[in-house]
Each structure stands twice: as structure tokens, then as C-alpha cells.
Amino acid sequence: MSASEIDIERIGEDVPLLEAIRTARAIRRLRPDPVPKALxxxxxxxxxxxxSGGNRQPWIFVAVTEPGRRAWIAERYRKAFRAYIGPAFERAEADPEFPPASLRNMRGALHLAEHLHEAPVHLFVAGWKRRAEPQLQALFPAIQNILLACRAVGLGASLTTAHRSFGAEIDAYLGLPEKTPSCALLPIGWPQGRYGRPPRASVDEKLFFERYAEAGDAD
Ligand SMILES: Cc1cc2nc3c(=O)[nH]c(=O)nc-3n(C[C@H](O)[C@H](O)[C@H](O)COP(=O)(O)O)c2cc1C
Known part of the structure; x- marks a missing residue:
């Protein structure tokens, strides 16, 4: 979709919030077509x-769209990702008992790593350090809002952090000062597939009233 075909003001505005939350699965197969900057x-x-704590609004967003710069980032992400998940992925592929949904998820993650340079937008979320520590937790509400907004407007997106093992080098490349490291990289683009409900355990396994009880405990 080109910028002229999209009504930026209206797109995504009528998507029901809870339905968007339930169907905002990680979309890692993206088309290479550009995404308008206004979107x-x-x-x-x-x-x-x-x-955010004290409404400090610690976030900084850096959207990388230029192909040469995306290739540079993708090369480092791939290296980091292979080192992190490579051995676990090989074990999972060889294990017939490995849950198919988890294997699908791993394959998607691997696909993203192999194709990251094609994702038209590499959106980095960075933020202020506090007491010399990166404040990842302070950025996650903003990150989740962005993922949900992508869902609403029809963009595919996912949350990744694997680039952080190359953090300092990538941050310098992005022009981020040492006091505001990047915490997440959201590859964004028009989805190849569809949004849909991701596999999740029932809330009934996760929710307890008044007091937590281990499975099998008597009431
Ligand atoms: C803190 C955090 C870091 C993550 N880092 C990565 C990552 O580096 N690469 C990746 O492919 N997935 C990463 N994920 C996982 C996915 O983005 C996704 O949330 C997960 O696979 C569930 O996908 P689903 O919602 O489609 O089921 C991360 C998730 C979280 C919460």
C-alpha cells in the first residue's frame, strides 16, 4: 500500500481493543514493500x-528504513540469534516430542533472523538509564502499545531483543548515546500471513483468586 492509498488518520481506529489484543501474534514473515513514514x-x-514511572516518558524511537543500514543491522542480529537459539533449535528439530506450536514459533523466529534485512522497518526502542541501568521494564508498556497499534493498522510486527548482544555497536551506529541504550528491535512491515490468536494456555490455568495453589493441591 502506498502512502497515498492510506488514510493515516482513520486506519486502525475502529478495531475493537480486546479483539486486537487477542490476535496480535508475532508476525515475522513480512513483505518487503515500504511502509509510509506517517504510519x-x-x-x-x-x-x-x-x-511510565513518574510520567518520565523515557522512550526514544529510531526507525531504520534505508536498505544498506537494515542489512548492517540484520547481519549482527543473525549472528546474535544463531548463537542464542541455534543449538536449542537443532535439539528441538530432532526431538519428536517437542511441542509442534513451539517448533513453529522457533521456525518463525529463525525465518525472521534469516530475512531481517528484508523487513522494511527496523524500529528500535531505546530509553534513559536510571542509576546506570537500562530500564527495559520502563519501555515494555510503550513497546506493547506499538505492537497493538501495528495490529490495528494491519502491519505485521514482533518483539525482539537478540540484537542486544551487539548493543553498544548497534547503538553507536544508530547515534544513540551511551545513556540511552536500545532495548528492543521491532521488525515491522506488511504481513505475508494473517493475524490470529496465538497458542496460549487457558487463563483458568493462570488465574487464582485470593491465593495461589499448585496444580493438584486440594481446595
Ligand atoms: C522480552 C522478549 C524478548 C524477545 N526476544 C525475541 C527475539 O530476540 N527474537 C524473536 O524472534 N523473538 C523474541 N521474542 C518472542 C516473540 O516476539 C513472541 O512474543 C513469542 O514468540 C510469542 O509469539 P506469538 O505471540 O506469536 O505466540 C521475545 C519476546 C519477549 C517477551
Whole structure:
């Protein structure tokens, strides 16, 4: 879709919130077509409505769209990702008992690593350090808002952090000062597949009233 075909003001505005939450699965197979900058701005604006400690709004968004720069980033992400998940992935592929949904998820993650340079937008979320520590937790509400906004406007997106093993080098490349490291990389683009409900355990296995009880405990 080109910028002229999209009504940036209206796109995504009528998507029911809870349905969007339930169907915002990680979309890692992306088309290489460009995403209008105004739409990137729109999903980042959703990020700015997140809560933050003392309303300090610690986030900085850097959207990398230029192909040469994406290739540079993707090379490092791939290296980091292979070192991190490679051995576990090989074990999983060889294990007939490995849950198929988890294997599918791993394959998707691997696909993203192999094709990251094709994702038209590499959106980095960075933020202020506090007491010399990166404040990842302070950025996650903004990150989740952006993922949900992508869902609403029909963009595919996922949350990744594997680039952080090359963090300092990548941050310098992005022009981020040492005091505001990048915490997440959201590859964004038009999805090849569809949104849908991701596999999740029932809330009934996760929710307890008044007191937690181990499975099998008597009431
Ligand atoms: C803190 C955090 C870091 C993650 N880092 C990565 C990553 O580096 N690469 C990746 O492919 N998936 C990463 N994921 C996992 C996916 O983004 C996704 O949430 C997960 O696979 C579930 O996908 P689903 O919602 O489609 O079931 C990360 C998730 C979280 C919460």
C-alpha cells in the first residue's frame, strides 16, 4: 500500500481493543514493500501513550528504513540469534516430542533472523538509564502499545531483543548515546500471513483468586 492509498488518520481506529489484543501474534514473515513514514509515526505515537514511572516518558524511537543500514543491522542480529537459539533449535528439530506450536514459533523466529534485512522497518526502542541501568521494564508498556497499534493498522510486527548482544555497536551506529541504550528491535512491515490468536494456555490455568495453589493441591 502506498502512502497515498492510506488514510493515516482513520486506519486502525475502529478495531475493537480486546479483539486486537487477542490476535496480535508475532508476525515475522513480512513483505518487503515500504511502509509510509506517517504510519510509522502513528504506531509510535500509540507508544507515547504508555504509562511510565513518574510520567518520565523515557522512550526514544529510531526507525531504520534505508536498505544498506537494515542489512548492517540484520547481519549482527543473525549472528546474535544463531548463537542464542541455534543449538536449542537443532535439539528441538530432532526431538519428536517437542511441542509442534513451539517448533513453529522457533521456525518463525529463525525465518525472521534469516530475512531481517528484508523487513522494511527496523524500529528500535531505546530509553534513559536510571542509576546506570537500562530500564527495559520502563519501555515494555510503550513497546506493547506499538505492537497493538501495528495490529490495528494491519502491519505485521514482533518483539525482539537478540540484537542486544551487539548493543553498544548497534547503538553507536544508530547515534544513540551511551545513556540511552536500545532495548528492543521491532521488525515491522506488511504481513505475508494473517493475524490470529496465538497458542496460549487457558487463563483458568493462570488465574487464582485470593491465593495461589499448585496444580493438584486440594481446595
Ligand atoms: C522480552 C522478549 C524478548 C524477545 N526476544 C525475541 C527475539 O530476540 N527474537 C524473536 O524472534 N523473538 C523474541 N521474542 C518472542 C516473540 O516476539 C513472541 O512474543 C513469542 O514468540 C510469542 O509469539 P506469538 O505471540 O506469536 O505466540 C521475545 C519476546 C519477549 C517477551
Amino acid at each position: 510509522i509515526r502513528k504506531v509510535c505515537e500509540a507508544g507515547t501513550y504508555a504509562p
